[in-house]
Amino acid sequence: MQVKKIAGFDRIFYFRKKTFLGLLILFGAYPFLVSNYYIDIGFFFGIYALLGLSLNIVLGEVGLFDLGHAGFYAIGAYTTAILNTKCGIPIFILLPVSALAAALFAYMVCSPIIHLRGDYLCIVTIGMGEIVRLALINNPLDLTGGPNGVFGIDFPSVGNIFVIDSSIEYYFLIWVAVALSIYGLSRLQQSRIGRAWNCIREDEVAAKANGIDVRYYKLLAFVLGAALAGVAGNIYASKLMCVSPESFTFWESCLMFCIVLIGGMGSIPGVLIGAAAISLFPEIFRPFAMYRMLVFGGAMILMMVFRPGGIWPRKRGISGK
Amino acid sequence: MQVVFEQIINGLTIGSFYGLIALGYSMVYGVLKLINFAHGDFFALGSYLGYTLLIFGSAFVTSLFGLWGGMIAAMLVAAICLAFVGILVERVAYRPIYPAGRLPAVVSALGASIILQNVIMVIWGPRYQAYPAKLIPNIHLQVWGVHITVLQLVILLLSFFIMAVLYYIIQRTTFGAAIRASAMDRDTAALMGINFNKVIFFIFTLGPALGALTGVMVGMYYRQISFTMGWNYGLKAFTATILGGIGNLPGAMFGGLILGVLEMLGAAYISAAWKDVFVFLILIMVLIFRPTGLFGETTAEKV
Numbered sequence: 226m227q228v229k230k231i232a233g234f235d236r237i238f239y240f241r242k243k244t245f246l247g248l249l250i251l252f253g254a255y256p257f258l259v260s261n262y263y264i265d266i267g268f269f270f271g272i273y274a275l276l277g278l279s280l281n282i283v284l285g286e287v288g289l290f291d292l293g294h295a296g297f298y299a300i301g302a303y304t305t306a307i308l309n310t311k312c313g314i315p316i317f318i319l320l321p322v323s324a325l326a327a328a329l330f331a332y333m334v335c336s337p338i339i340h341l342r343g344d345y346l347c348i349v350t351i352g353m354g355e356i357v358r359l360a361l362i363n364n365p366l367d368l369t370g371g372p373n374g375v376f377g378i379d380f381p382s383v384g385n386i387f388v389i390d391s392s393i394e395y396y397f398l399i400w401v402a403v404a405l406s407i408y409g410l411s412r413l414q415q416s417r418i419g420r421a422w423n424c425i426r427e428d429e430v431a432a433k434a435n436g437i438d439v440r441y442y443k444l445l446a447f448v449l450g451a452a453l454a455g456v457a458g459n460i461y462a463s464k465l466m467c468v469s470p471e472s473f474t475f476w477e478s479c480l481m482f483c484i485v486l487i488g489g490m491g492s493i494p495g496v497l498i499g500a501a502a503i504s505l506f507p508e509i510f511r512p513f514a515m516y517r518m519l520v521f522g523g524a525m526i527l528m529m530v531f532r533p534g535g536i537w538p539r540k541r542g543i544s545g546k
Numbered sequence: 547m548q549v550v551f552e553q554i555i556n557g558l559t560i561g562s563f564y565g566l567i568a569l570g571y572s573m574v575y576g577v578l579k580l581i582n583f584a585h586g587d588f589f590a591l592g593s594y595l596g597y598t599l600l601i602f603g604s605a606f607v608t609s610l611f612g613l614w615g616g617m618i619a620a621m622l623v624a625a626i627c628l629a630f631v632g633i634l635v636e637r638v639a640y641r642p643i644y645p646a647g648r649l650p651a652v653v654s655a656l657g658a659s660i661i662l663q664n665v666i667m668v669i670w671g672p673r674y675q676a677y678p679a680k681l682i683p684n685i686h687l688q689v690w691g692v693h694i695t696v697l698q699l700v701i702l703l704l705s706f707f708i709m710a711v712l713y714y715i716i717q718r719t720t721f722g723a724a725i726r727a728s729a730m731d732r733d734t735a736a737l738m739g740i741n742f743n744k745v746i747f748f749i750f751t752l753g754p755a756l757g758a759l760t761g762v763m764v765g766m767y768y769r770q771i772s773f774t775m776g777w778n779y780g781l782k783a784f785t786a787t788i789l790g791g792i793g794n795l796p797g798a799m800f801g802g803l804i805l806g807v808l809e810m811l812g813a814a815y816i817s818a819a820w821k822d823v824f825v826f827l828i829l830i831m832v833l834i835f836r837p838t839g840l841f842g843e844t845t846a847e848k849v
Contacts, residue, residue: 341833348829363820482652486653516668533646533650
């Protein structure tokens with residue numbers, strides 16, 4: 226019996242319709258089977274998946290070291306928080322606005338530094354992320370609320386009819402966003418743009434020689450990645466109802482970096498697995514109490530020792546070198 | 547005018563901390579092309595070991611040789627312990643991953659960093675610890691109206707001395723030539739009969755040992771240490787490394803000193819709250835105009 230493959234997805238997920246439907250049912254049924262606490266864990270899994278996907282564009286597809294991705298995430302979250310609390314604009318309208326704000330920020334910041342290579346780009350993105358965080362703490366123009374952050378962000382709603390205010394609804398909101406992003410990114414991977422990105426990652430000089438506008442495609446990756454991180458920031462801000470600078474530290478950028486590498490560079494199912502590892506491991510190891518981060522660090526090392534290419538590396542003969 | 551000089555001396559003191567930590571980053575990066583994120587935590591662990599030694603172990607030494615004897619004993623023992631820790635981390639977390647390329651090693655380094663940080667937290671607790679004031683010399687000097695503590699002077703001289711010795715080893719001795727050769731091309735260096743494992747052993751004992759030394763000095767200078775401080779100092783030191791040109795040892799030292807002075811002057815004359823923003827902005831500006839750092843070579847990176 227021949228099993229039909231779902232167009233577009235078969236190249237990304239490498240598995241068949243049945244497996245895909247199984248996963249869909251699992252993710253759909255999960256929140257109805259467990260308590261609110263576990264639904265929230267599922268929600269944060271989704272946030273990390275979205276962040277991982279957004280960093281995967283920059284790090285996985287183009288191979289640019291970006292250790293300041295939390296900066297874009299923060300811009301998205303704070304755009305939502307400030308415009309919602311000060312101007313009362315609904316969250317759903319702010320979703321594209323946050324994405325645009327983060328994308329614009331990425332465009333302005335990355336244009337002058339996009340020519341830097343490897344580790345120099347890495348430290349500049351770290352610096353960028355730290356500058357965003359420190360600026361938020363220092364409360365410029367009395368907008369960001371300093372170290373306390375911004376409070377009282379609304380629930381996402383369409384009029385008064387459709388209001389997202391429970392854990393289950395947030396769970397579905399984030400996973401719908403993740404699913405849409407996965408669909409979009411998987412199409413992008415196979416498009417001209419995706420091929421150009423991978424070509425730049427494999428050999429920048431050859432890419433340039435083949436007429437690929439390296440600067441344009443690198444900037445495009447940063448802008449798209451930032452926009453997706455901005456979306457994640459928007460949903461995160463409305464879920465927590467408050468944002469503060471300590472959610473957007475360098476550590477958060479490192480976690481995103483690990484999500485992409487643990488899963489496998491440039492691999493979308495890999496990102497999901499990496500996000501699961503990062504968000505679920507600390508929960509699973511909760512019984513270890515104060516030793517749980519020790520176990521977590523050990524697991525990270527072991528993972529890289531035994532599967533240096535990631536858990537689910539992308540098939541196309543591409544290594545993370 | 548005296549205030550400016552005092553700020554510059556404070557800046558140089560902090561800068562020499564950054565410079566000494568940056569040396570460890572730079573050596574490891576130069577030879578292995580690995581950003582050793584655990585390096586900041588070597589520094590923090592050294593600081594805590596120095597704290598414990600100063601309280602328990604070196605009371606005996608202090609009674610024999612005085613305050614300075616106790617300090618030196620704490621520094622030396624912490625440095626030797628950290629040399630062992632450095633080798634251990636290299637064997638467990640990095641060595642198995644070298645063949646896989648650069649990026650997996652970054653994750654592994656972050657894992658090692660988490661482990662070290664939490665080891666410190668489990669052993670010494672999550673609260674701040676304070677270095678005992680009575681075990682640290684506290685003498686002020688006044689030179690042409692400029693206040694300076696003897697401790698600052700000792701820290702400055704000691705760091706300059708260490709930097710000079712390291713510079714001599716790297717640039718003038720045969721073993722230093724082996725290290726530089728391995729940094730340029732590992733495979734060719736191995737073919738020329740250079741024992742690469744010896745080079746790795748050297749950089750992973752000396753780097754953490756220097757970090758530990760700095761950790762004890764920071765503890766004495768600020769009196770207060772916390773288990774997360776490795777992260778902050780590590781980030782600054784890494785910035786210093788890049789500012790000077792990564793893999794370039796004198797560059798790392800000068801990068802650290804420049805960073806420290808800029809930070810202090812920025813805090814004093816612009817805004818204390820924005821001083822770190824100021825530091826990172828300068829770094830970005832430098833990299834926009836000199837993409838390989840202040841003292842970096844202008845060779846293009848191979849793709």
